[in-house]
Amino acid sequence: MHKLGIKALQKLRLLTLLTSCLLIAFGAKATFAGEAGPFAEATSMEEEHGSVTGSVVDASTDETLPGANVVLKNTSIGASTDDDGNFTLRRLPAGEQTLEIRYLGYDRKEIQVEVVADETIELNIQLTPDHVEGEEVIIHTQALGQARAIRQQLGSNTIMNVVSETRLRELPDANAAESIGRLPGVSVLRDAGEGQRIAIRGLGPEYSSITIDGNQIPGTHEDRSVDLSMISPDMLAGIEVYKTIRPDMDADAIGGSVNFRMGGAPEETQYRLSAEGGYNNHISEVSNYKINFRGNDRFLDNRLGVMVSANVQQVDRSSHELAANYQVERDRRPGEPHAPVSINTLRLHDNSNTRQRYSGGVSLDWEMENSHFFFNNTYNYQNRDEITQQRRYSLDNNRQEWWPRHIEREIATLNSTLAGQHDWNVVQVDWRLNRSVTTNETPYDNQARFSESSALDRSGVNLQEMPTKELPGLAHNRIERSNLEALIHQNSERRQENLTASLDLEFPVVVGRHISGNFKFGGKHYNNFRDRETTGYQVFQWEIPDLYGIEGMPFEWEVDDAGRALMAPFIEDPDHSYTILDGDYEMAFIPSISTVNQMWDDYRDEYRTILYPRFNDYEARERISSGYVMTELNIGPRLMILPGVRYEYEHSDYTAMVGTFQNNPEDIDEEQMQEDFRDSTESRNMGMWFPMVQARYQVTSWMDIRAARTVTTSRPSFGNVSPQFRIDYDGGNVNRANTQINPLRSTNYDLFLTLHHNRFGLFTVGAFYKEVEDVIYQRNANIIDPEAKGLPDNTRLFRISEPVNNENMTEVRGFEVEWQSNLTHLPSPFNGLVVNANYSRFHSEAHYHGFEFERTAEGIVGVDTFRTAPMVHQADHIANVSLGYDYGGFSARVSMQYQGATLRSIGSRPETDQYTDEYLRFDASIRQRFYSDQLHIVANLHNITNREDRASQFTYDRPRSIEYYGAAVDLGVEFRF
Known part of the structure; x- marks a missing residue:
């Protein structure tokens, strides 16, 4: 950066710090000034005050309007309604006052109120939809959900984006990661076509904080990031993405902070039950289903609120995948754009992947005159049952390999919170106790490795120019010379538990009629316990002959002249083969995964315990x-x-x-x-x-x-x-x-x-x-000294x-544009249109390490080198567009998601960098309401154009991975009562 720019930034930092100190001191002085108590008005200590509390609702539907602005006219005193449409204005001057109420999509309203000293006035304020040329505008479902999100965004004292509960139900998103990915500045990291983690503003998942009702979710990955695929949007009352944070929020949020709102029990009794079944065209089966329930009610004169939710879901994420590795043949020569690169390994995967989710939540709240207590519990669990048949061609060691593998993964999070809010007029006190537990467990990971040596005929082949799809044609496919090399089993667990206690105190600040606000301070303490345990078991090739004499084997062993076990007995049908990836590649000689599993299930005592995986364990x-x-x-x-x-x-x-390894770690x-x-x-x-x-x-x-x-x-x-x-x-x-x-x-x-x-x-x-x-x-380098x-x-x-x-600073910059609008002011039938569109552009300069030897006068020395490239997981361009339409009981929405090319991983040199290719996806949702909104028929279409995931190495003509997972359709019914 230019020196003048650095000096300007340094001055701005100093000015910011001084401004913060002065304003905090000023706020404290204004807050505690006055003889009538710590919150008397600084400029008029004798003036009497009262309060106004109440709610803002839709005049026609009686639905609450969160985020509405309620202000004392011609002053700075005001408030926004909370998630339940409630508000409180404190320290209003006694006497007749005018309140002004505003909400996007509704007519502005002014009401007169007589404020009584030392008393609280209760109001129920009704707003009517905006009018155009005498015609009343009907606020449809999509438009109302959009308006609520907009009002919350406008009323925020930070820079943020919001997904309302209504919009969460509109879009056919498989999980919470997909829902967040529709907001500006957010890209999605996918696994088997399903969103798994998110990157905010071009910064990887590890740079963002994920919370439930303000409580951090412990990380599921080593880098502290959270797998969001286990959280169903049906369980949420809204999503908030903070691009800038406040001092009362956890600071570990360079990218941003995501908060999932679980919601509570409003005064209106509501129950919602839905069921869906789905078809996946990749496997041509109706195997997906989802059942969701949510209900709330209030008891004991509305003092006790109860909200219960449950979700059961199964989705098939099977796919066909190609993965390739490349090697640099030599250094780049003058005049060449890059060093020559050739393929050295090709892997073909047929993945059978079934994912089941179970979620539940119970929220209790107890309202008193000046206090509100909460006890919230949420549980999210996901089980992944994955069976993979991998066929591998390795040019560097001239082998063809088969890797049948069966993995069961379990990810779960439990979040329990006991909290209280106390409004004692002169101070608002919030306290919270929270326990959050996350587990990421692989209880079953079983596989075998088979190989054919001297398997490829590379004579006369130019590997630098050969298309990837031609590599399998080099294989001899001599199944009679393919051997069993190893039986492998492993299990692992990562567990993290957070115990948190926090206290916040907020005091109103009023200085005359033109300065108002609050002064807030507080603290938090949390204990985080985390451990990782891994255990491995294996039968090596030289130990396999010990299994020959065991009785009860599911097959008869076949051996070659050297006494090595052959692959043939593990193949169920030697004549069975099929193609994947649009028919470009063949899968053949498929080992039986059930036989491989039976080897572990019945003969695990024959496996040797492998200790080296434990060296990555920690507490x-x-x-x-x-x-x-x-x-x-x-x-x-x-x-x-x-x-x-x-x-x-x-x-x-x-x-x-x-410690040290003196020999082979295995x-x-x-x-x-x-x-x-x-x-x-x-x-x-x-x-x-x-x-x-x-x-x-x-x-x-x-x-x-x-x-x-x-x-x-x-x-x-x-x-x-x-x-x-x-x-x-x-x-x-x-x-x-x-x-x-x-x-x-x-x-x-x-x-x-x-x-x-x-x-x-x-x-x-x-x-x-x-x-x-x-x-x-x-840092990877050779040790010189x-x-x-x-x-x-x-x-x-x-x-x-x-x-x-x-030591080098990383710079990240970008801009975001967003437009949200409902066209309710247009004449019918065009007044049912709803538009959401956003575009983000990012640029970053990160410095990546390299190491090389240089010859100097003192001899050969090692030198650390750096080159610049974008941040890993940064998409250059992100765009989202959704167009919805409501007419009577009919509602439909089509959405588009676009992510530009993304640096996937950084290599030791530019030729080994990996990029995720640009991604364009379309989804749609259709809903028809019957019987006054009590019955809904729903249809969701996922990945309409059957878009695949692609990644490349250095240039687009070198595919690093290609994954096809198909399109899907869900049909369902929802009851509301």
């Missing part, structure tokens, strides 16, 4: 305490400013295994493990400050400008900070983690313009810029792999 206990102070000030009717600061302190302990036994390895525990202590300031300026009644400067972080993965350390003398490698590695720190700048009107809806355009420091990368690395002298020239902080 972690993280204790993070945080505190914050902030003030939100409304200065006049136009300006809102929110400065504050947050501090987080971490004290953590990590335990992992350290050969290590329990005795050697006791001699050469031990557990090591190291601690980590550090604190970080996060100053922030946000502002919103209402230029006109239909336009505002929002700006923010925030500081956020991202903590290292558990594998990077656990004290793992291994020397492999057999392979010449050193692997170690770094307990004292710094977390990432990002300074974020956002500027957004928002336009909103009943006619054109909501239009936003904005830009952001991030400076990310201490990005963690895996072992002593400087704290290593034995005999490790010279060994290859070391360790995480380190990048």
Whole structure:
């Protein structure tokens, strides 16, 4: 960056910090000034005050309107209705006052109210839909859901996007990741065609925080990211994506923070039951189904609220897949665009993948005069039953291999919260106790490896120019010379439990009629316990003859002249074959997965316990305490400013295994493990400050400008900070983690313009810029000076792999455009149109490590090199468009999702970088209502154009992976009563 730019940013940072301190101090002074108590008005201490509370609803349907603005006319005093349409205005001057109520898509309303000193007035405010040329506008289902999301977005004191509960039910999204992926700036990472994790603003899943009702979900992956495919949209009352955070939110959100709202029990009794069945054209079967129930009611004079939800779902995610590896033949020569690349491995997969989801939730709330208590519980579970037949062609060792594999995976999360809100007029107190548990378990992973040696005829073949689909034609396919090489079984578990306690106190601030807001501070403490355990079992090729004499085998062994077991007895039908991937590739000589499973199920005592997978196990206990102070000030009717600061302190302990391999790691036994390895525990202590300031300026009644400067972080993965350390003398490698590695720190700048009107809806355009420091990368290099690395002298020239902080700053920038509108002001039948469209463009410059030797006067030395490339998982372009239509009881919506090319992984040189190709997908949903909204018939179409997933290596003519999973159709019925 230019020096003048750096100086300007430094001045802006200093100005931000000073502004935050002054405004917080000013807010505190205004809050606690006055003789009549800590919240007396600073400029008129003798004036008497009262309060107004109530709800805002639709005049025709009596539905609550969350996000409606209720303000005292010609002042800065106001509030937005909550998720249940309720609001409270405190410290209003006694006497006759005028309240102004606004909600997008409805006529503005003014009402007169007589405020009584030291009393609370209750109101029920009804708004009517906007009118055009004397014709009443009917707010249809899609438009109402959109309007609610827009109002919440407009009323927020941050920069955020919202998915309403109504919209969640409209779109045919398989899980929560798919629903979030329709918002601006969000891309989806898919597995078997289904969204699994998300990247916000071009930053990978590990850089975002995922919460349920404000409580963090423990990570399911090593990098702390969360698999969202286990969460059904049918369980949610809404989704909030915060692009900028406040000081009262967890700071580990460089990309952003996602909050899933579970909702509670409104006053109106509601029950909803739905059932769907689905067809998948990839397997040509009706095998998908979903049953969903949600009900709520209130008892004891509406004091006790109960909400119960349940979801059962099965979906088939079977697919056909190609995966290829390439090698660089030599260095690039002058005049060449890149070094020549040739294929060395091709893998063909036939994947049978059945996923079952079970979700449930119970929410209880108890309302008192000035208090509200909550007890919420949610459980999400997903089981994946995967059977894969893999056929592999390896040019580097001239082999053809078959890998039948059966995996069962289980992912679950449990979230329990006990919370309270107390409104004691002079202070609002919120407290919360939470326990969250996530498990990611593979209880069954069973496979076998078969191979044919000297399997490929490469004579006269130019591998650099040969199309990928021609490689299988080189195989001899001599099944009589194919052997069983290994029987392998493994199981693993990752478990994380968070225990959290938090307390927030909020005081109203009133300074005359033109300055109002709140002063807020609080703290949080959470304990995070995480461990990982892996166990492996194997029968090696030289041990297989020991199985020949065992009675009761499901087949008769066949052996070659060398006494090695042949593959033939494991093949159910040698004549059976079929094609995959549009008929371009053949699957043949398929080993029986049931026979392979039976080997483990019946003869597991013959398997040797493999100890080396345990070397990646660890235990972690993280204790993070945080505190914050902030003030939100409304200065006049136009300006809102929110400065504050947050501090987080971490004290953590990590335990992992350290030691040395003298021989092949696969050969290590329990005795050697006791001699050469031990557990090591190291601690980590550090604190970080996060100053922030946000502002919103209402230029006109239909336009505002929002700006923010925030500081956020991202903590290292558990594998990077656990004290793992291994020397492999057999392979010449050193692997170690770094307990004292710094977390990432990002300074974020956002500027957004928002336009909103009943006619054109909501239009936003904005830009952001991030400076990310201490990005963690895996340094792979040769050891030149072992002593400087704290290593034995005999490790010279060994290859070391360790995480380190990048000294180079990473810059991420981009812009987002969004338009949400319902055309209810048009004459019938065009007034049923609803449009949602957004586009995002990102650019980043990250510095990636390389290592090479250079000859100098002192001899040959190792040199660290860096090259620039985009951030991994950053899509250059993201676009989403959905067009809906409502007419009477009929509702339909067609949606499009587009993601540009994305850097998938970074290689040691540009020729080995991998990219996910651009992705374009279409979905549709149709719904017909009967009997006054009590019966709904639903049809959902997924991936209408049968779009496949593709990835390439360096250039588009080198496919890295291709996966076909087909289109699907769901038909269902929903009852509401």
